Amino acid sequence: MSTANEPGRSVASRLLQVMFSFDAEHDRLSLAELTRMTGMPHATVRRLAQELLSAGVLEQTEDRRFVVGLRLWELGTMSPRSMPLRSAALPFMEDLHAALRQHVQLAVLEGLEAVIVERISAPTALGLVSQVGGRLPLHSSGVGKVLLAHGGAELFGQVTATGLRAYTPSTITDPARLRADLAECRRAGFAVVREETSPDAHSVAVPVFGPEGNVMAALSVVFAAGTANLNAIVPALVAAGRGVSRRMGGDRSIKGPTPPPWRTG
Amino acid sequence: MSTANEPGRSVASRLLQVMFSFDAEHDRLSLAELTRMTGMPHATVRRLAQELLSAGVLEQTEDRRFVVGLRLWELGTMSPRSMPLRSAALPFMEDLHAALRQHVQLAVLEGLEAVIVERISAPTALGLVSQVGGRLPLHSSGVGKVLLAHGGAELFGQVTATGLRAYTPSTITDPARLRADLAECRRAGFAVVREETSPDAHSVAVPVFGPEGNVMAALSVVFAAGTANLNAIVPALVAAGRGVSRRMGGDRSIKGPTPPPWRTG
Numbered sequence: 001m002s003t004a005n006e007p008g009r010s011v012a013s014r015l016l017q018v019m020f021s022f023d024a025e026h027d028r029l030s031l032a033e034l035t036r037m038t039g040m041p042h043a044t045v046r047r048l049a050q051e052l053l054s055a056g057v058l059e060q061t062e063d064r065r066f067v068v069g070l071r072l073w074e075l076g077t078m079s080p081r082s083m084p085l086r087s088a089a090l091p092f093m094e095d096l097h098a099a100l101r102q103h104v105q106l107a108v109l110e111g112l113e114a115v116i117v118e119r120i121s122a123p124t125a126l127g128l129v130s131q132v133g134g135r136l137p138l139h140s141s142g143v144g145k146v147l148l149a150h151g152g153a154e155l156f157g158q159v160t161a162t163g164l165r166a167y168t169p170s171t172i173t174d175p176a177r178l179r180a181d182l183a184e185c186r187r188a189g190f191a192v193v194r195e196e197t198s199p200d201a202h203s204v205a206v207p208v209f210g211p212e213g214n215v216m217a218a219l220s221v222v223f224a225a226g227t228a229n230l231n232a233i234v235p236a237l238v239a240a241g242r243g244v245s246r247r248m249g250g251d252r253s254i255k256g257p258t259p260p261p262w263r264t265g
Numbered sequence: 266m267s268t269a270n271e272p273g274r275s276v277a278s279r280l281l282q283v284m285f286s287f288d289a290e291h292d293r294l295s296l297a298e299l300t301r302m303t304g305m306p307h308a309t310v311r312r313l314a315q316e317l318l319s320a321g322v323l324e325q326t327e328d329r330r331f332v333v334g335l336r337l338w339e340l341g342t343m344s345p346r347s348m349p350l351r352s353a354a355l356p357f358m359e360d361l362h363a364a365l366r367q368h369v370q371l372a373v374l375e376g377l378e379a380v381i382v383e384r385i386s387a388p389t390a391l392g393l394v395s396q397v398g399g400r401l402p403l404h405s406s407g408v409g410k411v412l413l414a415h416g417g418a419e420l421f422g423q424v425t426a427t428g429l430r431a432y433t434p435s436t437i438t439d440p441a442r443l444r445a446d447l448a449e450c451r452r453a454g455f456a457v458v459r460e461e462t463s464p465d466a467h468s469v470a471v472p473v474f475g476p477e478g479n480v481m482a483a484l485s486v487v488f489a490a491g492t493a494n495l496n497a498i499v500p501a502l503v504a505a506g507r508g509v510s511r512r513m514g515g516d517r518s519i520k521g522p523t524p525p526p527w528r529t530g
Binding site: 110 | 277278281287288313332338342345352373375380
């Protein structure tokens, strides 16, 4: 094991490259496929794959293809950004799902996208392409807008710098309009998205506050146009967002109702 | 990056050792702690941790400690032994939880233990030490007994070889008695455990069959002594186990009811 024949690359980075070859579209890979995807010599890939098998990071199926191993899944559950949040949110998500019979999603910010860390699907509701571990755009999804609205100026600059992709005719692609939309989301305490990521899919999303007053996640309800009433969804979702925030220690950041005049005067 | 100073260890295996230093008891580690736990030189650990940070496998908290990163969690969701099973089982687990108001657990075999891949907790039910990503012994837990009962002679040999630890006075520590208990579990189609892992905790567990007729998981209900009736739990749990098996393509392996005599005669 030496890097002498590839001076620019460390063994560690090559091992990580083999690991991260796996994704939703490539969840079962043969040695030949791994070799092609990484562009490394066959013998190197075989040796690295063997190390990953020994550690349980990868497992091998009966047809000799590699899949992500349960040991890696176990290690992933240690991420403080997934499991504690997920445990706190799940009971509220179940209640929302029972009350509304629509998809309920929980997402966090990762890079310039929203990653879905939990989802409860309604079998009779809208077909969704997204799944747990999947990603959604920040500028066009409900959870994305909530995370972007509370992500600060730097994140907004990065997201708009490369242009805002139009997923549907309704996607907001003008940065100035998006900025106004996000300001409204912060003011109202929730985001409403109408067919901006997929045709026919609407969503409503609210922030989950953490102990430092930061927005650590977003919770959303996704539904087909015409199957649900915003007036029915918003209060239940706002209440659930506050409930999860309270469980995560973000009580102080929860916006209260507008105080009556005799208290502010 | 060279292994010359530690000829017996590859860089890859050292990187994996740093990664797997994290577990439920060690989920936030400083560089000094990682150095102590791995026994590697400080400079090596720092360089490997930097590689892991760059890849998103680790993240750094504000106090400079390392935690498992969301990117690793995402990669873990690609494990075919967790997410597809979990998605298939969750609706049935929710229904069981709603009907029984007790903890519902889903576990798979990993090494010589059962790993909990999903759990729905009843807030008012028994306090549990186990959690998602946590492990349970094969010889004394409900899910463990189901997995062990269907795991073959080699697994039974490995589990009994090092002695059966007595977690409570009720734990079965005699291999011959355990073997008879597992045979009964296979015959009945479910396992019943009474305070064999923790005092006051009972559980009932059933197998989940996969497409090759293998037992790919076990589903259980865990409850405090005196809070639930076995007669109420078993039928609901058996039905749920069959439902999840059907979703996983394990229909043919589901044991039907004993046929009436006029059909077998």
